[in-house]
Amino acid sequence: MGPAPRPPSLPLPGQYADVKPNRRCFEPQTQSKGDIFQAAKFGLLEECKRIVSAEGPGLLDRYDDWGHSPAHYACLAGSVEVISFFLEAGAPVDLPSKAELSQRPIHWAAANGHEAVVHLLLEAGVAPNVEDQRGCTPLILAAQNGHTPLCCYLIVSGAQPSLCDVEGDNALHWAAFQGHRELVQLLLYSGLDPRQPDDFGQTPLHLAVLSGDMKTVKLLCEQEGVSLEVEDGNGSTPLQLSRGREHRDISTYLEGALLQASRRFPCFDWSTFVFGPPGKSKGPVLFLYACLLLWGYPTYFFKIASVSYNKLWEFHVIFLLANILMWFLFLKASLMDPGFLPRNSEEYGKVIRQAVLSQDWQRDRNLLLRLCHSCHLVRPLRTKHCRVTNRCVEHFDHYCPYVYNTVGRRNRAYFFGFLSAMSVNCFLGLYLCVDWFYTMGRNLFIGIGFIFMAVIGVISGIMAGICLSMAVQNTTTNERLNHQRYSYLREEDGRIFTPFDRGPLLNLLEFFHLVPPLGEDELLGMDRLMVI
Ligand SMILES: [Zn+2]
Secondary structure, eight states: SSSSSOOOOOOTOOOOOGOOOOOOOOOOGGSSSSSHHHHHHHTTTTHHHHOOOOOOOGGGGGTTTOOHHHHHHHHHEEEOOOOOOHHHHTTOOOOOOOOOOOOOHHHHHHHOOOOHHOOOOHHHTOOOOOOOOOOOOOOHHHHTTTTTHHHHHHHHTTTOOTTOOOOOOOOOHHHHHHHHHHHHHHHHHOOOOOOOTTTTTHHHHHHHHHTTOHHHHHHTTTTTTTOOTTTTTSSSSHHHHHHHOOOHHHHHHHHHHHHHHHTTTTTTTTHHHHHHHHSOOEEEEEEEEIIIIIIHHHHHHIHHHHHHHHTTTHHHHHHHHHHHHHHHHHHHHSEEEOOOOOOOOOHHHHHHHHHHOOOOOHHHHHHHHHHTTTTTTEEOOEEEEEEETTTTTTOOEEETTTEEEEOOOOTTTHHHHHHHHHHHHHHHHHHHHHHHHHHHHHHHHHHHHHHHHHHHHHHHHHHHHHHHHHHHHHHHHHHHHSSSGGGTTTEEEEEEEEOOOOHHHHHHHHHSSSSSSOOOOGGSOOGGOOOO
16 A cells, blocks of 8 residues: 555635735735725725725725735625625726735635625626636635535536546545535536546545545445445555545445445346345335235135135135235336426526525525435425435335335325235235135145234234324324424424324325325415425
């Protein structure tokens, strides 16, 4: 193993307020009256106006002892008023600094996450992809500092996510290196390649490992084509880097993932082919099929029906019809769209732009939290991004491996029906088994079927009961499990109180699609509502 890998060097953008000038030629500016640089730095609009009217707008073209223009300081402060005044006064707002990095005001605003100022500069014609001396664009600087909403805004405003700095690091490398998972997700969706190495041979996965953020590491490992064994310029794999940094949880995770990959490889992904990829395993659904089709039904037709059909033919007809109904409900729950929302909504870009322009930043920030950067949409209330199907689902309930589908607003009634029908069928089957024992005596084969059906019948019956109780209360499994995440829910004595509750009857009618759900504007206390 070579020397410790070199992470991208962070130029500490946004900390320019602390940059010390050359003391030999600097007199403290704070003591001089009428200093436009200090007035801009503290966002003092009236002071700026007074100085400019006294000394003329030509003052705004000048540089201070550090080599920065007044616009640099206004951007550092994030002062919309001062930048607007400078623009009205015809001041240049895109001068490169004479300091080491030659950064422009937009770089300072981006590094500090000042969305509204960046918006003003872009409107004034500043190029969104302008680079400093290290090749950093505003997007790269915003990514280095984890300003996800600003990154969204820059991308929808024409910033090129694929541009790299002088060390070959793009916004994704930086977001990974800083461990900003949500931002990494956004940049992956924007088309950046998670396998691309920088000039040190380090991929975003190497850099995420260095950050020590487990969620970012997991997210990158899950991306298609990402190799866990790729070596950087020093010959280090992500696992070696993790061990070097003593990130024990990440090392354990990577060891497990590598072991899984090595097990799967020699048998040419037979298990993936048959059972599906990890996290979306077909195992449970195949087990259900196999038990019923290869064993349950043959036993019924060849052993049980032949014994009791004549005596209990009405019962058998009901049993067969209930089975047909169960398979119909299963296919509906399994194959139908559970309420996937269309990707790439126009509202996504609009919300980002609006939030940047809005005076009520806090309120719109809440709206920004409702963005799904994987689907590029604004999530309505009760919508959640399903990690297995990788889609946003209306009234997300849970992902069910037995129906191999997400359960959501559109298919949850069929899911409930499937559970109920399965429970009823199991109990009808139990009766037929008892009749068989009574007529034919003990039998191990039928006995195992009896136990199997008893267990499945009780479990599916309990699950159907829970489903029904949630339907009556108008909550979902997700809301019950994660109610602390949603400010619109509160829990008392084990019951979830929700603004969607319309009384048991209307709740049930809504569950079975007989009345439409309430719109967000019809709910009480909308100002409290926020989805994380
Ligand atoms: Zn989504």
